[in-house]
Amino acid sequence: MRTLTRSGFLAALVASALLGAGPAWAAEPVTVFAAASLKNALDDIAGAYAREGKPAPRVSYAASNTLAKQIEQGAPADLFFSADLDWMDYLAKQNLIRPDTRVSLLANSIVLIAPKDARTEVRMGPGLDLAAALGSGRLAMGNVEAVPAGKYGKAALEKLGAWAGVKDRVAQAESVRAALLLVSRGEAPLGIVYATDAAADANVRIVATFPADSHPPIVYPVAITKDSANPDAAALLAYLRGPAAKAAFEKQGFTVLNRATTAAQ
Known part of the structure; x- marks a missing residue:
């Protein structure tokens, strides 16, 4: 009887721990390939995201053309955040992004x-x-x-x-x-x-x-890459479209558009 009681107690502890645990996050952080001009805003957003108890994304900054070429060559990015439509279209034509996740998020001058x-x-x-x-x-x-x-x-x-x-x-x-x-x-x-x-x-x-x-309209699109296997990529994309990120983008001088687009514009 004593053994059964101890087993039941241990089972109850495990169940309690599971019920009290927060959301399960992927072992690897989301990797974002982002245009260099986004650095200040995204650094702030990544910090705020982590303070909410979520895994801070890993962000790689460079020119959009450089990042697009790296993704084309197989670089392991989960999100691509471009400073123009052309380089997002470039990847879209090669089926390297998930078109249903594509959003024209920001504008600039x-x-x-x-x-x-x-x-x-x-x-x-x-x-x-x-x-x-x-x-x-x-x-x-x-x-x-x-x-x-x-x-x-x-x-x-x-x-x-x-x-x-x-x-x-x-x-x-x-x-x-x-x-x-x-x-x-x-x-x-x-x-x-x-x-x-x-x-x-x-x-x-x-x-x-x-x-x-x-000049052509300055639009920043973002999308999840086709080969992303990170289940947290969608959550981060949703956060980028949310009110906290909107405030951070506007603080840096961006205009937030937040328009979903499923095809090249």
């Missing part, structure tokens, strides 16, 4: 920046003359053929008639944050970055904002 103490003034609009403002320096931008911020910047300069005057004087960086750093360190007198990047660096100032109609 691009700006012309200078070092914080520079007195550079530029009149933004058609006929923009950046060559004169650059002097003997170079214009820092993300790679204009691949990095989203570089592509947006080139489109805007072409629309405003300034590209021909500066195309041979562009310092093309591997990501928008690398372009930001060139200006922040005073290595380039002007640069083109996202408004959110400029707000994140006290060593630069915004000289002018490019008109929204001078």
Whole structure:
């Protein structure tokens, strides 16, 4: 009888522990491949997520083109968070994302920046003359053929008639944050970055904002990758669409769209 009582007691302890336990999470954290311009916001969101008792995601930041190519080559990402639609479409056409999870989550704008103490003034609009403002320096931008911020910047300069005057004087960086750093360190007198990047660096100032109609809409889509086997990926995606993440994104200057999209736009 004593043995039965002890067994029953142990069984009750196990049952109590199971009932009182929190939700079961995967052994591995969710891996997010995210555009470099998202770093400040996503770092804040990851911290808040962990403070709620959830496993902090592992976030890898780089230019969207670099991340998309890595996923194409089999890199183990659970979520892809791009700074433009093109690179998400690139993966979608290869069936490397789950289209039913795709969301156009954020919007942004691009700006012309200078070092914080520079007195550079530029009149933004058609006929923009950046060559004169650059002097003997170079214009820092993300790679204009691949990095989203570089592509947006080139489109805007072409629309405003300034590209021909500066195309041979562009310092093309591997990501928008690398372009930001060139200006922040005073290595380039002007640069083109996202408004959110400029707000994140006290060593630069915004000289002018490019008109929204001078470039394609700046949209950040996010989706779960096709090969993700992490059961927590959907929970993190839902959190990114929720109110806590919305506040963090808006704090950094993003506009939250939160539009589900199941096909390339």
